[in-house]
Every structure is written in structure tokens, then in C-alpha cells.
Amino acid sequence: MLEEVTPGEVATDDEPAESRNVMEAICTLGLTRVEWAAAFAQRAFVLGGGRETVIILEQTTSGARHKAIELAREKKTDILFFWDDDIIPLNRNNQAGMIAAMAYNPHIDVIGGVYPIRRDFPEPIVVQQEGGPAYWGWQDKKIHKVYMVGTAFMAIRMSSFADIPLPWFDDSELTSDDYTFAAICARNGKSVYIDGRAICDQIDLNGRRYNIDEGVSDLTVSKIADYKFKELQLSGHRTIRRPRARGSGAIGINGHE
Amino acid sequence: MNSAIDRIERKLTNLERMTVVYITRRVLPTDWAVDIASLCLPMQIVQNWVFPESELISDSVNFGLSSAVDDPGSVFVLVIRSGHTLDCHGGFRGRGGLDMVNIMRKYPQIDILFPSEGEFHDHIVRKEAPAKLDYFMARVSAFKRMHRYAKKYTPEGSEIAIRRYITEADFTGGMDFANLCQKAGVAWWQHGGVRWAQLEGKHLVDGYEPEPIGTPSMMKFFARKG
Numbered sequence: 001m002l003e004e005v006t007p008g009e010v011a012t013d014d015e016p017a018e019s020r021n022v023m024e025a026i027c028t029l030g031l032t033r034v035e036w037a038a039a040f041a042q043r044a045f046v047l048g049g050g051r052e053t054v055i056i057l058e059q060t061t062s063g064a065r066h067k068a069i070e071l072a073r074e075k076k077t078d079i080l081f082f083w084d085d086d087i088i089p090l091n092r093n094n095q096a097g098m099i100a101a102m103a104y105n106p107h108i109d110v111i112g113g114v115y116p117i118r119r120d121f122p123e124p125i126v127v128q129q130e131g132g133p134a135y136w137g138w139q140d141k142k143i144h145k146v147y148m149v150g151t152a153f154m155a156i157r158m159s160s161f162a163d164i165p166l167p168w169f170d171d172s173e174l175t176s177d178d179y180t181f182a183a184i185c186a187r188n189g190k191s192v193y194i195d196g197r198a199i200c201d202q203i204d205l206n207g208r209r210y211n212i213d214e215g216v217s218d219l220t221v222s223k224i225a226d227y228k229f230k231e232l233q234l235s236g237h238r239t240i241r242r243p244r245a246r247g248s249g250a251i252g253i254n255g256h257e
Numbered sequence: 258m259n260s261a262i263d264r265i266e267r268k269l270t271n272l273e274r275m276t277v278v279y280i281t282r283r284v285l286p287t288d289w290a291v292d293i294a295s296l297c298l299p300m301q302i303v304q305n306w307v308f309p310e311s312e313l314i315s316d317s318v319n320f321g322l323s324s325a326v327d328d329p330g331s332v333f334v335l336v337i338r339s340g341h342t343l344d345c346h347g348g349f350r351g352r353g354g355l356d357m358v359n360i361m362r363k364y365p366q367i368d369i370l371f372p373s374e375g376e377f378h379d380h381i382v383r384k385e386a387p388a389k390l391d392y393f394m395a396r397v398s399a400f401k402r403m404h405r406y407a408k409k410y411t412p413e414g415s416e417i418a419i420r421r422y423i424t425e426a427d428f429t430g431g432m433d434f435a436n437l438c439q440k441a442g443v444a445w446w447q448h449g450g451v452r453w454a455q456l457e458g459k460h461l462v463d464g465y466e467p468e469p470i471g472t473p474s475m476m477k478f479f480a481r482k483g
Contacts, residue, residue: 030287
């Protein structure tokens, strides 16, 4: 059926969209796993906005973060995205989703993904209130306001922090750069959010992988610990299951082999 | 109306899949991983990445090629060996990957396409023998034509039977793959406008040197039983 030909109606001008030039900073000691390479190669892009990738070789986490911030300021980047060399998002769209969330929500100053701590009991590195326990409310796949997120897969709106001098991170004397950055944000009234869609694994160079859903996979824990894992209930009604057998010829990514 | 479209005998969609076979190590330098991720490939093509691992490079390549053949949707296969040894750290320069795919799409007579290893030239030329087998793009159908001559074998330590397209000798000047292609009528071409070159760590930030860190020996991963 043919459309009727009319002069059309011109809409009023839209509000200008937020600029979204992204610098993704890969903080690394120089080596990574092939699983990370696969995840990084498959990451999706956000339409519009530039993207620059820099690799920051540093001895300390906070040193690498600060070097990236200096570069982002120098290049007037809109969004600085930290992606450490041991973080594997489980969906190729995770990074794009976080950047889009930030671009369409100007009130978000910081947004992070969900990834577990490197322990046999891999709780997510996200806290809703200062001094509180690990936060599991992100399981509804929504974006929640929180107190602290892990900084290894996190986006910062640079304009929000233009007047805040460095240092923002400190991992000396057993403090965590995650917590020091959360304190900086709280002190300066900056909003921090967690993206419940962006769930990631952490991986060691030896292949040991920390997964929130399944506990530690490829693990070498004692049978006693394994038995406890099977029974362990987390808040939010999650059960850590036994690791799946691995070892096929091809490495699977995002459910495909 | 539809019959006219049918006669074109060409899909009007870009649903061709490309299997990317990445021959590397389990642990590799981060900048190599980032460089390979930055390969400029067409947006319209669906990529199926395969990361085979084995003690012999030929087993890895054969596994990757067999995976492409077994993947019902794969039309092209791209083999990259980077980060496997210190002397194989390369990538397509500029839009090279995109050009390689587009040329393969445009000229169906090209079975296997190698990039140039030397100076640029503005021709796509027939080659008498395969170039370096570390990086090439191929039509999956070409490997299916070799099945009459490429027998199946089971690599040591594996339970999966794959076809032996390439032998270990081919990486040191052997002619096994060349002879196989000749028997199957598979032609090699070289794209003079695309260069594969050693990467220069362009993403690295100047002035920062990595501290040597303890890396598990690769032999640990590939150790044979007994």
C-alpha cells in the first residue's frame, strides 16, 4: 500500500545529546589472558562519539588510574572508562550499555559493573552504604545508586570531577582504591551507580576464574570447601554451584564455543 | 516482481559469517591483545572467534580451519597468529582487514588471500606458492574442496578428529599445503594494498615500563601426561 505523499511535519529541535567521547584505559602490568583478549575483541561499540584505547602500564593500581585521568584531562575526554586486564564482562554489550546509561542520564557521575572479589567466596565489589556489606540488589538488572563500586570496570564522567584534584585513588597500606574513590565521591557529592546488567568475571593469569554466579571455576579448593559451596546460600537467594568441567579445544565466550 | 530478485542469485543481506582463528597463547601481552581487538573488520559480518590451543601450531590452525568448515554459516575464515611466539606479533595496518573481506566478497574466484609482506602495490596478484601461513583470509568452500585429499587425524592429547590441511613443515618452508591446494584446485592471491606488519605498541603510553612479574610457565599448560 502506498503512503500518501504529504509535505510532512517538521518536529521542533531536540535537546542536544550529551557528548560521549570515551577513553578506555586498560590498566595492566603487561600481561593478560586470552579469555580477556576474546572479550575485549568482541566488545560492542556505542553509536556516536569517539573512542580511544590506551594501555597504562603501572606498578600500582592507583598509579595507573591517575595516569589515565591525567591523559583524559589532557585530551578533554568526556568519559573515562577503566577496564583492567583481569576483568571479563559476560556480555559483549556491557561496556556499551554503561556508556549509553551515562550519556542519557546526566545525573550519573560514576557507573560501575558488577564483578567479584578474588576470593573463594566471590562476593560482588559493590556496597550500597558506607560500611555496609556487599550489595546484591543489582540482580534485578537495573541501575542502582550505591556508595562504592569496583573501579576495575567503571566509567567516570570527567566534567563532574573537573575541579577535584588528584589523588582520587590510594591502594597503599592495605587500603582499597575502590573505597578511597568512593570516599572522594561522597565527600564531593558525586553520584555513584552500579549497572546490574554488566556482570563480569575476574581472572588470574593462571586461569583461575572468579564468577559471581558459579563461585570459583577452574578451582583447586579442598573438598571440604567444595562441599560448603554446594550448600551455601547467599543473600538474594543465590546458590554457588559446583564448577563446570572445562577443557575443550576452543574457549567459549558469551555462551558460544 | 519477486522473480526478478530471484534471478540475481545474490543474497541482499550481509549475514555471512567469518570464523576468526586466533592462534596465540593463554597468557599474552596486553598490548598485543588490544591491537588484535582493534582489527578493522566490516561491521556487517558476523564473527565467530575460535581460540584453539595445542602444542603444535599446525594442530591449532587445523582445528580452527575445521571449526570454520563445521560451522554451517561460515563463508570466510581469517587466520591470525599473533602473540604465539616473539616473532609473530603483527596485524593488518589501517583498514586492511576490511579491504581483505571486501575483496573476497567482490571476487569469488579468490580462494585464499594473503596480505603483502613488502612494499604496497596496487594489484591483486596470483601467487605461485602460499605466503607466510601466519595470517591469511580464505573462503571456507575452498577447504571443503580439499577434503578428498586432506585426511582426518586426531591430534595428540585431543579426542577430536580434524582434517590435516597444514603440516608443521609448512611453517618452515614445506610444500605440503601448497601441494594439497594444487590437487584441489585452490588458488592463492595476494592483496598488494594490504600490509601485515609487526605492531609497534601504538597504544602504549610513553615512559611507563612494566615491572617483570611472575608468569606461569606455558609448559605447565601443555605438559603431556606421563
